[in-house]
Amino acid sequence: MSSSLAPATQGATWRGSSLYTQIMVLTGRSLRSVLLDPKNLLFTLLTPLMMLLLFSQVFSNVANTPGFPKGVSYINFLMPATLVTTALSAAMTAGVGFVNDLRNGVLARFRALPINGGSILAARSLADLVRSAVQLIIMIVAAVAVFGFTPKGFGVAGALLLALIVGWGLGWLFLAVATWMRNPETLQMFTFLAMFPLMFGSSAYMPLDGLPGWMQFVATVNPLTYAIDASRELTLQGTISSTAFTSIGISLVIAAGGMVFAAKGFRRQ
Template sequence: MTIVTNSRASDHRPDHHASAGTPHYRGSGMGRQVLVLSGRSLRALGDPALIVPGLLEPILMLTVFSQVFKSVAQASSFPAGVSYIDYLLPAFLISSAVSAGLKSGVALTTELGNGIIARFHAMPIRSASILIGRNIADTALSGVNLLVMLTAGALVFGFDPAGGLLGTAGALLIAVMLSWSLGWVFMAMAGWLRRPEAMQPIGGIVNLVLMFASNAFVPVDSLPGWLRAFASVNPMSHAISAARDLTLGEGGFSSVLAPCGLCAVIVLVSAPLAVRSFRRAG
């Protein structure tokens, strides 16, 4: 009798007792693992106490900011013929996408702390499958939240951009791609920080600084010089500009291709780092 051991069961090499010549159990394929784990993450979010606040938060923020900053539309630097809600909503799509990416990291740190991940490591499950499943579920939920925001914007706030349905769909695609890519960035951070109480404030500060030091609420030309310089290089400003140009009918195919390509590059860099930090954390 031979005992085959390996400390990394999560890497698809479980410990099993087997006779010589007997094939070892390798578990299900990676595609099946991702499908099951994605479904598990979505079912875990089935509690209305978790879903409803996530749906209401961006709508409440949109209500407040659309009223507080409404007078900005009267400034000379504001685009002529554009209502403030048409200007603001694309920025909220991008900001909500960043927040959704952060939630992936927070959820992962929570599961690292409550023992769920340790149980997964004792099963024939690949580390990458766990992270991909988490990311797919969170990106899907983010897409639903963004659709709810757009629907509320159209029905309640009068969102009716010149770019029409096609331009709005392009802006939505950019936001979903951003949520998907930043989910990997924050999951890489989660494997390093390991605690939600550390992950939440760091991600929140990053989102807050990037959003308010950008062109989300007012044109960059309206900002003080030092803030204008930062907003001009702020990656959130560029994502907002791409989404806004599409909704306002001023952007073309390149407005979608460039940010989506950048998101793909972010994933190519951050996904291996996320898997590596996740294995160490487990």
């Protein structure tokens, strides 16, 4: 019979957990902190709805501009893009969560445990993926019920999946940046700086033809444009084209690069 405070040499000990258990347990912990914080949960859900409401009102006249697809309402044009930009903003929080863990010492505690560092990063990414999925589903439901969004068939499920893949890939990029910056303030500034060109220098709110020349260039090299175009095809026409696969390919490359740099940054002292 060992005492509750005695070292293991005098009592039973555990032999370490599997990678799968580590990722699941750590993901559960990240999600729990969201679920246990009603304010956090509320803002997480309200932000995309607010964006949808404002953009659908502010930019509704875009539907009358030349080059706008005929017979498409602005909400139907906007919604597939909003799925992608919402996934983008979720991706950005992956870095924030990491830096918070670093700042308040939770990360040091984990790193002093006999667990794999990669599972800490993977769990972050996975938790944000789940959170993003919940956000997007709620958004789609609200868009259909309140804003008159009329997706074509099950293409919207494909668009959801695509947005998740794109968000997941970009999430690794922001996670990698976070492991190198390690400071909430700088990270936030970087995030803002990166967010605006990614969101607005794309086909999200305007057809490409409606953008000034140099912005058109930015939008063509912006990986989000591919995702948004593919998302539109999926929701408006219910079809999938090579654009979707290009977008998935880009996301996988970003994810792989992000993983490498995140792992390096994580080990850096």
